[in-house]
Amino acid sequence: MSHLEEKTIKTEKIFSGKVISLQLEDVELPNGKTSKREVIKHPGAVAVFAITEDNKIVMVEQYRKALEKTIVEIPAGKLEKGEDPMECARRELEEETGYGCDEMDWLISFYTSPGFADEIVHLYIAKGLKIVEDAASPDEDEFVNLMEVSIEEALILLKEQKIYDAKTAYAVQYLQLQEALKK
Amino acid sequence: MSHLEEKTIKTEKIFSGKVISLQLEDVELPNGKTSKREVIKHPGAVAVFAITEDNKIVMVEQYRKALEKTIVEIPAGKLEKGEDPMECARRELEEETGYGCDEMDWLISFYTSPGFADEIVHLYIAKGLKIVEDAASPDEDEFVNLMEVSIEEALILLKEQKIYDAKTAYAVQYLQLQEALKK
Numbered sequence: 145m146s147h148l149e150e151k152t153i154k155t156e157k158i159f160s161g162k163v164i165s166l167q168l169e170d171v172e173l174p175n176g177k178t179s180k181r182e183v184i185k186h187p188g189a190v191a192v193f194a195i196t197e198d199n200k201i202v203m204v205e206q207y208r209k210a211l212e213k214t215i216v217e218i219p220a221g222k223l224e225k226g227e228d229p230m231e232c233a234r235r236e237l238e239e240e241t242g243y244g245c246d247e248m249d250w251l252i253s254f255y256t257s258p259g260f261a262d263e264i265v266h267l268y269i270a271k272g273l274k275i276v277e278d279a280a281s282p283d284e285d286e287f288v289n290l291m292e293v294s295i296e297e298a299l300i301l302l303k304e305q306k307i308y309d310a311k312t313a314y315a316v317q318y319l320q321l322q323e324a325l326k327k
Numbered sequence: 328m329s330h331l332e333e334k335t336i337k338t339e340k341i342f343s344g345k346v347i348s349l350q351l352e353d354v355e356l357p358n359g360k361t362s363k364r365e366v367i368k369h370p371g372a373v374a375v376f377a378i379t380e381d382n383k384i385v386m387v388e389q390y391r392k393a394l395e396k397t398i399v400e401i402p403a404g405k406l407e408k409g410e411d412p413m414e415c416a417r418r419e420l421e422e423e424t425g426y427g428c429d430e431m432d433w434l435i436s437f438y439t440s441p442g443f444a445d446e447i448v449h450l451y452i453a454k455g456l457k458i459v460e461d462a463a464s465p466d467e468d469e470f471v472n473l474m475e476v477s478i479e480e481a482l483i484l485l486k487e488q489k490i491y492d493a494k495t496a497y498a499v500q501y502l503q504l505q506e507a508l509k510k
Contacts, residue, residue, distance in 0.1 A: 148389065148390040148470050148471075149390050149397070159349060162363070163443055166341075166342060174390075179468035181392040182346050182347050186443070206331065209335075209354060209364040210440075210442070211445055254492055255391075255398075256440045256492070256493050257393075258491075258492045259372070259393070259405070261440065263440055285356055287357045309441045310439050317504060321500060321504045324508050325507050
């Protein structure tokens, strides 16, 4: 596959923040010409597809400044430096929903925006949920509303574009697929 | 839902490029305290889930500088200013694969990284594919290998992490769901 590769000629760091950093890269293309790439570096994230005993999906309603609106998502959060993704998944689930779980399994990992960012989301599925006494709280600048929705309710939220992001759409479709395979 | 909203106090533009721009926002949180948000603005994108007569998915292998690797994705591209998403989907399909289509239907739209970016992907499904004589070419800095993969091959590519991005994982799962519903 190396014939598609772009070699870095120069990297210029533009910005380094608490979540993302931005760099501009001069690259040599496969045909020997040059171009510029705008690249966002991100620490990576986890998302947790947590299912209750009565087959409801645990979701959080959250304001997203980048979108200037409130959407409904499965619980998710950034990896801290050196943090194991599954530990991060347990932490985010507890912080955002107050739930712990008996089972936590990796489902899939995917890049969200390969055209400009290296953000990867590791998606876990959590079962055997139980309320944690004195659960950890969300970050101090994070405000969420907890919701538990059936697959039918999730499909309505998708249609109404209240559920509106890739990881949550993937999770809902995953549950639809599991239901279809059972029949 | 307005009690979750974050009000903008100040916006500082950091960078404006050919694909993305970056701004820093000082916000007032629901509890009256303040915080900072790093926000990437993106023009939006389309992706095309094109299916051949023998039920194969048209994919492109492409080097992604942000990831420093080559992955396999469904055809996709950025919206040009004022461009209709369905027109963009037809253009990107032709440029990247040489295919036109009889049918092009909207499937779903989702935000890819709501935590820091407003990128939205509009996903279309294309059927009745036919090779376009003198098809438009990809952008001059874009190099892709065309592939046509069965659902079984796509699942192997997912496992091998050659397919590794949200929109393509969603599309493969969509086809799995359709197959399961047929049975």
